[in-house]
Each structure stands twice: as C-alpha cells, then as structure tokens.
Amino acid sequence: MSIATPSLRPPEQIMHPRWLGAMQPNRLSAARSFVAKMVREKWQIRLESIDIDTRGNGTLLYRIQTPAAVMSFVAFTCEPSSVNRTSRIIGSSWDMLGTLMDGEADADRIEQNRRELPKLYSGRAPEGTLVWFRANQSVRLFEHVRESLAAGHQPDAGRVAEVGYLMRNTGLDGNGTFGTRDFRDYEETHPLAAPYHAQMLAAYLMRELSVDLVQHLARLDSADAVALSPAIRRTLAIGNGSALGLVLFSFNRPHLLQALIGGHEAALAEVLDRALDAGDPVWERLESLLNRSILYRQQDGGRYVSLPSGAQISTELRAVKRLAQAARHSGAARPLRLLAESVRGTYLPETAETLHAILLELDPEATDRHQISAAIDESLLVDATAPVEALRAALEDSFGWALELPLAPVEEANRVWYKSRDSEEPRCGPASEVPEDTHDLAFDVPRELRRLHAAALAQPAGTAVGTLLLAEPTLEQAVAHVQNLANSPYSIPRLDLRDDDLVPVHLVHLLNGFTFGLDKTVDRLERILRGLIFDGAPFRDELSIEQAADWYWAPANDIFELPVVDVIEWSEN
Template sequence: MNANFETHDLGTPGLDKAGPLDGFEYSSFRNPGIVMQPERLAAFQPSRISASRALIAQMIRERWSFRCKRFSIARDGLGEALYEVEARGYVFSFPIYSFRPSKEGRTGRIIGTAWDMMGAMVEGRLSDADFAATRRELPKLYRGRATPLTLTWFRANRSGRVFDRCVEALAKGQQPEPEMLWKAGYTMRNTGLDGNGTFGTRSFVTLEKDHPLRWALSAQMLSAYMMRVFAADLVDHFAQLDGGDQAVTLAPGLRRYLGVGNGSALGLMYFVNNRPKLVNRWIWIREKSIARAKMLDVAAEPALLDRLADGLDRLATFRAEDMTEYGRYPKSGDVAQELQAIAAEVRVLKSRLHAAGAAPLAAFSAALEGRYSDHAVESCLSALIDLVPEYAQAQVQSLVVDEEVTGTPEMTVGQLRKVLGTEYGWCWQIDLQSTEANHFIWYKSRNAEEPRRGPRKDIDAKHGLGLDLPRLVLTLDAALAGVPADTSIARFLVAHPDLRQITTRVQSLAGMTYHSPHANIMAADFVPAHITKCLNSGLHGLDKTVDSLDRVIRGILFQGAPLPEEVMAGTACADWSAPPRSESIKQEESLA
C-alpha cells in the first residue's frame, strides 16, 4: 500500500454540519487522531452527555409523571402490567408481559426464545385491542409486527439469585442485604431493546420537533428505565404474595441503588459502522462541552474548582469501593488513586489562581496527559462537563441525526482526494499489508442473526460485511489517482461502480472527523471490546463495564438514579451518578 505520509495528516476537527461552533476555536477541540484511537475510546466514561444520565436530567427538569395502571401477575410469574408516562404533554404506554421463568431457550443474546418479561413503548394511551395485539406479536420477535405508534420493543430476564433473595427477605419483613445489592447492582438485565423501524416500530426521524424523545437513544433509555421500575415492583409484589401482612417493600435507598444489567458484544461494531453520523455527532457535542468547561473563568468564580474537586472525590470513592475485576482495563483502585491525586492538583490550582494564565482549566487538562492513565484523564473530563450542566443538556437535545448518506456527483476527483488526504490520513499510517493485519473477516451469522468475526481462512470473502474502512479508502484513492483531477465523481463512478458505496460514505461524512475509529478491525490484535466499551460506558452511560473475552462488555444502567416518585415530587437528586457503597448501607441502617 502507498505510504504517502507527507500529504496525509491525521486530520483536524472540521465543521460539524449539524450545528455552529458556538464561538469556539478549532484549537479548543482535541485532535481526532488522539480521540479516535480504540484504546482512548475505551477510556470514555459516563457523563452528562451519556444518554442515560441525559434522560434522567430531562425527567427531573420537566417533572415527568409515572403511573402503574395495571399489575396482575401470578406468583409463578405469568401475567401482565401496564404503565403510563407523561412527558411534556405526551403520553407513553408501557405494556409489560411477564412469563414463568424457563431455562429452555433462555439466553442473554438476541437468539433467545424465552424471557422473563417482554414489553413495549407505545405513544398515546393503549387500547385493549392494541394491548392484546402487542401481547400476541411480541413473542414472535423477528416474525412479529408492532402496532402503530410503537417506539420500542424490549425484553429482560431476572437475575435469579439476587431477585429471589430480595423477595425472600422482604417477605419476612426484612430488607435484603445491602452488600449483596451493591455487588450485583440489578435484579433484572436487558436482553434486547429494539426500535427505530425494527419490527414495524416508528422511525425516530419522523418524531415531531417538540417530541420529548426526539434526541437519539432517549426512547431506548426510557424503555430501560421502565425495565428497572417493573423489576422493583415485581420484587415487592412477589414478597407481598409470599409474606402477606408481614411483608415490607424495598426501602427507597436500596431500590434507588438497583439499576438494570446490560451486556453487549460484537453487534456494536456493526452499529458504529452503520451509524457514523450519530457517532460523530455524539463525540462532537462531548468535545464541545469539554471545551466549554475548559474556557470557564474560574478566576472570577473559584467555587467552580471546588465543585470539580468534589466531583473527582466522588468518582474516586466510587472507584475505591468498586472491587469489580475489569480484565484488560485498569483496576478500579488504581484509577481511584489517580483521581484523588488529580483532585489534589485541582485544589492546588485554586490556591494559585493569581498566577494562572487565561483558561487555566485548559492548561490543567492538557498537563494531565501522559502523567495519568487514559481512564483517569477521561474521568476528569467527564467531571469537567458537570461544570456546564445546562450547556451539556442543550447539546444532548440537539442529538437528532438523519443517518441517510447521499453522494455529491458534481464533486471533482481532485476535491474528493483532498478530503481523503485531510480526513483519512490515519489509513496510510497503519499496517494493512502483513498477514496479521488481514487476519479476520466480519460476517453475519445465519443462526444468531448477529455480526461475527472469524479467521479469513475459514470464511468465504463473499460473506464479508464490508466494514474494512481503511482498505476501502486506499482502494478508492488509488483509483482516483489514475483519473484527471477535474473529472466529476459522477463520471468516475460510471467507470467504477464498485466504489459507489465508499465514495458516497466519504462524501456524506466530509467535515465530520469523529465518525470512525482509527483502526484496522481486520487485524489479529484488534480488540472489539474497546469500541463496545466506548459506546456502553460513554454513549449509553453504563457503570462497572466489565470486559469478557475481549469482545463482550457487561455493565449496569441507572445505578443510583432517582425513583419515579422522586421525579414526580420534585425531590430527585440531579447528581445521582457514582453512588458510594456506604450510602445504601447507611440508608438501610436508618430504616432499621
């Protein structure tokens, strides 16, 4: 492959087509050549830009209401429930169908055929006919069809041991052991959440401009939140059936601590490839929020540094108490020590503000690089975003993305080569020639309906999913090099129809420099878990994201998040993330 390093640089952040720069200079944004490295993406941490945290912030700000309209479930698990959520004048119905637990066909993957619960989110108040139709269609899954105005279908399984022990304790009039709940983090785990056209659900791009769930991933996050609500209600319900008058309900402090379990694997690599505009837009608004925080005038408002240091202390405590084994990623205790050291540096910065230059947080953040791990630095950047909560929330509301890719046939060959040279320079700077660099091929499993990767020697290339971005870019550039620079792309594609897809992709994403990981995902040493962890931890907002086999990431959503009744009463805590282990224990002791 051509290694023309002189004319292909790492790229600089270009103009985001989705919105203005808000007065920021390009220099305020981090170089995509650093940010888009897989190892750095894996270090992204939950923040106010994460979908789960942004949804809770919106719930609190807008005082959403939650009601259980029906709850009829037998002790064996068979039955149904119905919830309604009102948000900004919109009503959403959540029909829930509960089943008897079964080991046969039970799996955390999308190929499962048996679940402990299935549910849907439907706009408006659900009619009896649509409730029955949804109950009939949901178990069919890929053969089923959603009713009109359905936004999502979802399914989940109980965490058997923890779920059962909670029920046993509550039935006896006791609270479950806080330490057990701290270690587990959930009593039900998500096994599938689909929408945006799947199964006939409503496409999100058709949502009205004032729709409260118009921004990307908000509908999925609300569905996951309602899984959490149902799981806790089911625990209380079974305890009452077993214990009668002596049964108690789960204490608010413990209930708040329980989130929803979640696991993701290779499918998220396919998501990144198919949703480049969403990936770009999310990382872009994250970088904008970080840049805004770095520009804060902390000399005029030194209390901001106290908030930053306190936020780092909170994260350090959360990490120090977390005994989870993270595989290839840094030990939580090590990150905790780094965060404590960074918090101490923040306090030193406050004491020396008189000698600090302009934008001291920008210089402070830059000075962290190389002295602390990527995970600690990204944790600090997440804490920085907490200093601009209103700005961050406004950015999330702008996360409305049309993923359609369209070509520009009038563009010239010379113009397209310039885009390749400035925005895809990394493709020339990685090994694509060695045997190890071409070890894997990505394909779709016929049985599992999931993306897979396997040794190229074992799989026919015709089954490949076309995810080989760097090689496609170099192939395109080589073909363009043999054509006069003033030739139109329309004429070029007449002669090279096989390059239409990569050409259209490059044209559609021109100027968006945070859309694709800078990686050769076919290489033997590529770690898919890096990308999965970025999406689960950074984009979705999962905590305790554990790597398994370098390709599966498991974690917890909404651990510590406010309860529906707190949101409705206006007593919900906006700073709920990273709850300390001792908090749930203290709350339980106060109830004893």
C-alpha cells in the same frame, strides 16, 4: 467567561480505539440526559395495574405523564424457564416481554402486543409502538430478594451490591424494528425526541418493574412481607450485556458518531477555556465531584480484563485532586485546561476521561446546549459530477490518517465480520473458519480509501467522479465517505478492522458507556461488555426532587434526602 473560539482536541488523539474506549458516561450520555429531562419536567409515572400470580405470570401497566404527552408501558411476565434462556439477544425464552407506546394503552393494542411479542422477528408491533423490550430475572439475586422481603427483612446489602440488578435487559428494539415507530417520525415536541431516549425510558421502567414485581411476589408469599428500603433499592440498576454488534454500529453510523463525539468535544473545550480565579466556587464543586467519583470507583469490585479496574481509576483520581489544587492556585488564565493537560499522558485515559466528565458538570447550561435533540440526516450520497481532483484533495486533506495508518500485514489481517445464519447475531472470526461465500459486513475504511486514492491518481484532470465509478463501481461507498465526511473529523474510528490483534471491546465501551451511559462495564473475552443502566438513578417517586438529577458517582443516600428505614410501609405503587 468563555473564550470565543475554544480549542478542540485533535481527532488523532481521541479517535484511536484505546482512547475511544476510555471515554466515560457524562451528562450528554443518553441515560443521564434522559433522567435530567424527567426531573426537569417533573414526569409522573404510575403503576396503573399489576396482575401477577405466585409463579410470576401476568401483566403490569404503567402510565407516563409528561408535559407534552402521555405514554404507556405494558409488560408481560412469566415464570422463569431455563429452556432457551440466555442473556444474549439470540434467546427465545424471556422472563419479561413488553412494549412502550404512545398514548393510553387500550385493550386492543395490549392484546395485539401479547400475541405478537413472543414471535419476535416475525412479530409486528401495533401502531404507535416506540420500543419492544425483553428481560430476564437475575438468577443470583431475584429469588434472594423475594425470599428476604417475604420473611420480613431486607436482603443482604453486600449481595445486592455485588450483582447490582434484579433484571437484565436482553433487547431494546425501536426505530422501525418490528414495525415500531421510526425515530425520524417523532415530532419535535415528542417527549422522547432525543436520540435513544425512547430506549432509555423502556430500560428505566424495566428497573421500576423489577422492584414492583419482586415486592408484589413477596407480598403474595407472605402477609408479613416488607418493601425494599430506599437505601437497598437505590443500589439496584438494570443489567445489560453487549458485544460485537456495537463495533459495526460505530462504523455504520459516522454522522451520528460525529455528532456525539463532536458535541462532547465542543462542550469540553468551552469548559476548559473558562477563565477562573482561585476564589471561584466552581473549585469546590470540582472537589466535591472528584470525591464522589473516587468513592464510586473504589466501591466498584468488578473483575476487569482489558479495561482498568475501579480501584486503579480511584487511586489516580486521588492524585488528580492534588493537581486540581495546584491548578487552582497556578495563576493560569485557563486553569482547567492546565489541569486536563497535566493529567493527559500521565495517567490512564479512563482517569483523564473521568475528569472530563466531571468538568462538564461545572457549566451545565453550556454543556447541555450540545445535547442532540432530534434525528440526524445520516445519508451518504455521491456527487457524480464532482471532479476527481477535488475528491482526491478531500481524501488527502481529511483522510490522510487512512493513507498512513499502520495496517496489519496480509498474514495477520484475517478478521471477518458477519452474522450467524441461525440467529442473525453479529460475530467476527478468522477467514479460515467461515464459509467462502460469507458476506463480510465490515467496511474496511483505510484499505478502501487507499484503493480509491490509487484509482483517483490514475484519472486525468477534469474527470468526473461518475466516470471513475463506472470503471470501479465497488468504490462507491469509499467515494461517499470522502464526499460526505470530509468535515467530520470525529466520524470514523482510526483502526484496522481486519487486524487479528484488534481488541473490539474498546468500541463496545464507546457506545455502551460514552453514548448510552452505562457504568461499571466489566469486559470479557476482549469483545463482551456487561454493565449497569441507571446505577444510582432516582426512582419514579423521587423525580419531583430537584437535586435528583445529580445522581451519578454517588453512594446510596448521599444525594436524596429521603428517610432510610429497615422496614417501610407496604405500597403497590
């Protein structure tokens, strides 16, 4: 039984960048909720055709059958080239380009995509296109796997585990980009009506394609080629790299951030406030998930810099197991809350958030009620008729943190956020290193709200907000934030974007890990994050297995009861 009014964590605790960056993938994250949907609805995905030559040039077509609709995934692959090839979004040479479309893939739409996709920014997607995507083969792994399979044996398991993917995503573009379908236009019954599920399906099928492609090429190389064993296959994910663009995203989408974090906090509060006795079977489930997570983090050999390593988190989770036993027999009315409070402040934020992600699994139905299932109204409209004193009161009540946040002194507040002229890639750097006419893309929340507060104090009672804006039109965005987000405590990260010492990777991890569901996210240069999408997720031939939705935090073969053999019968599909 749940407490009627669960207690949410205060925003001053979790909206700090260090804590935001510690929030972990969980069952509400896009990748995990998407796989759960596929398993629950028993989606059927088929490789309809594969026409690839020995150099890797050709086309693959997949058909996705859902209870609500049919979709198509078409990919155009080519021989890898080192010219203009990069893992960053600014590349212009890719090993694979493709499209995810509503409905059946007719010849005209396939050919239009074949023409338009290579143009990228100047290309236009045909009607019914949901996502355009790009990917490159792993230079460390793809050829090794191909050669191994062609020689009749499995690739080196250690090498596969170290890299973790055959292909790396370099772009998932939807929601109106290049003429793709606007997410707000999706019907409520559309199978991808939840935020980022369209991008997740594209990434999921990239993973399927990477295995189908390497097996097909191995078969072309040798009639004695074998397919990947289920054990090896399950250790393959899709690689992904992200950087500074996600920092701007976290400030440009406050309504979405409020919905994501607010939903997570509401779900967590319900779980923490459950009344449990020592004999409740929930405790065995908790221990099982802790054991899985301990082993999963222990096996993570990534070289972390700003973020803690898997070994550190694994070690602390062992201590959390002992605390869980103590909480179980404590006699407390809300033992899970007692457990969470004993972990917070004692161990790493990542350890605490891993525990929270595990706790959300203890009441799946309650947690899933907080899943965002449709587009969010993200408008920020100004009410010019409102009195200034109401604006000032809302600012002081809901944004007092912005008025009190310690800001970098002038000599240490030089960070400028901009896009490069040649590639449109988001960047940031010292003001002294960018041209004077560079457009700063960042909305400096604390400084702008302080400027608004001073302007509001200078206005006599009864003055309309419109009058203030006529005198200070550059304050419109600040006014819009106060008027629209006063009741959204989880909408804005509490930090100084101008601070020279800011560590951007924390916000990159918030979006990549917590929101999208990437794991094993290794950081570089305090601003770049490389991770895995669908690490350990079921493949398309496993979606009919009910327990396949319970795929995360588990080593290969610990979840799905499938036969594991060194050599399996060859199959194109």
